[in-house]
Amino acid sequence: MDDSMNDSMNVLVCGGAGYIGSHMVRLLQEQGHTPVVFDNLSTGHAEAVPEDCLVRGDLRDKSALRRVFAEHAFDAVMHFAAKSIVPESVTDPALYYENNVAGTLNLLDAMREEGVMRFVFSSTAAVYGNPIDGGAQGNGVFTMDELHPVAPLNPYGHSKLFIEQVLQAQARAYGLRSVAFRYFNAAGAAPDGELGESHDPETHLIPNILRAALGTGPELHLFGDDYATPDGTCVRDYIHVNDLADAHLRALGFMRREEGAHTFNLGNGQGFSVRQVLQAAEEVTGRPIPHTISPRRPGDADVLVADSAKARAVLGWEPKVTDMRELMETAWRWHSDQKF
Numbered sequence: 001m002d003d004s005m006n007d008s009m010n011v012l013v014c015g016g017a018g019y020i021g022s023h024m025v026r027l028l029q030e031q032g033h034t035p036v037v038f039d040n041l042s043t044g045h046a047e048a049v050p051e052d053c054l055v056r057g058d059l060r061d062k063s064a065l066r067r068v069f070a071e072h073a074f075d076a077v078m079h080f081a082a083k084s085i086v087p088e089s090v091t092d093p094a095l096y097y098e099n100n101v102a103g104t105l106n107l108l109d110a111m112r113e114e115g116v117m118r119f120v121f122s123s124t125a126a127v128y129g130n131p132i133d134g135g136a137q138g139n140g141v142f143t144m145d146e147l148h149p150v151a152p153l154n155p156y157g158h159s160k161l162f163i164e165q166v167l168q169a170q171a172r173a174y175g176l177r178s179v180a181f182r183y184f185n186a187a188g189a190a191p192d193g194e195l196g197e198s199h200d201p202e203t204h205l206i207p208n209i210l211r212a213a214l215g216t217g218p219e220l221h222l223f224g225d226d227y228a229t230p231d232g233t234c235v236r237d238y239i240h241v242n243d244l245a246d247a248h249l250r251a252l253g254f255m256r257r258e259e260g261a262h263t264f265n266l267g268n269g270q271g272f273s274v275r276q277v278l279q280a281a282e283e284v285t286g287r288p289i290p291h292t293i294s295p296r297r298p299g300d301a302d303v304l305v306a307d308s309a310k311a312r313a314v315l316g317w318e319p320k321v322t323d324m325r326e327l328m329e330t331a332w333r334w335h336s337d338q339k340f
């Protein structure tokens, strides 16, 4: 069965004005679905979504949630709305538990009240904590599958794991169908340059590199070059935002046929070091990227690379952007002519 093909659905997209959510909304519309975006615009952008599908509201406001459910008959909910800056979660955990846990519980309550029983949840590789190295696999890189022990190192990862466990319990008790996607490093932008990553403050590697290239941001601080990796810099798995969106689309079809709460890693299975990313950016932009070696950032693991075999096998998902240069080109097109 091809889970990328679905009948037209009404989909509530919480956090649909954010980076990953806005690419999702676009894909849903392209595929003939009807997304309604619920977003408090705290980090998202109204310009990122069509005006007629945006409802401004906060997940902590139960009455606002009830209103949006009363006004639409949703077939499914996708939930991208979350606080997601790891260091901020360490200094302000209350903010993270309130938004990511209490807000999500409100959303699940509203769904249950209205009998909406399909839920796609944005989780994270941060649920795993430090990789427990079971030995290098075929390509010489240790990858983590969904059976890797979970041990989040910070309130952000913990808040996401907590909801994954809530979804397991609600599947058993109420028959809620759900898919939790553990994203590795979301990256890239819409190839036509109309949508992309726009955070303030920006903490992620690729936007910081491209801002340094453009001179619209400070020189890049490369956090640590003494890790246990071939070139000493951290290795991560960068997955294109449209590949993430494609997996979510497939989850809608999957939940039509499968009960229960399911968890999938989403990554492209290749590791790139910070230096390799920097080099790809210099090639794509044709500019030197001013950078300086800075101390390690607390909490960074040496290597985080996904084993996404389960998503490939069960959802028929296949990341299309596997080349770092191609991914970087999409990000560069966005950053060099940023629309919002």
Ligand code: UDP
Pocket: 185, 203, 204, 205, 206, 208, 220, 221, 222, 223, 224, 234, 235, 236, 274, 297, 300
């Ligand atoms: N990084 C860096 N400088 C930056 C931002 C990130 O050297 O300005 C490094 C970071 O230490 C990590 C990698 O780039 O090794 C990816 O970091 P990012 O914040 O993009 O994603 P994370 O892996 O933390 O989710």
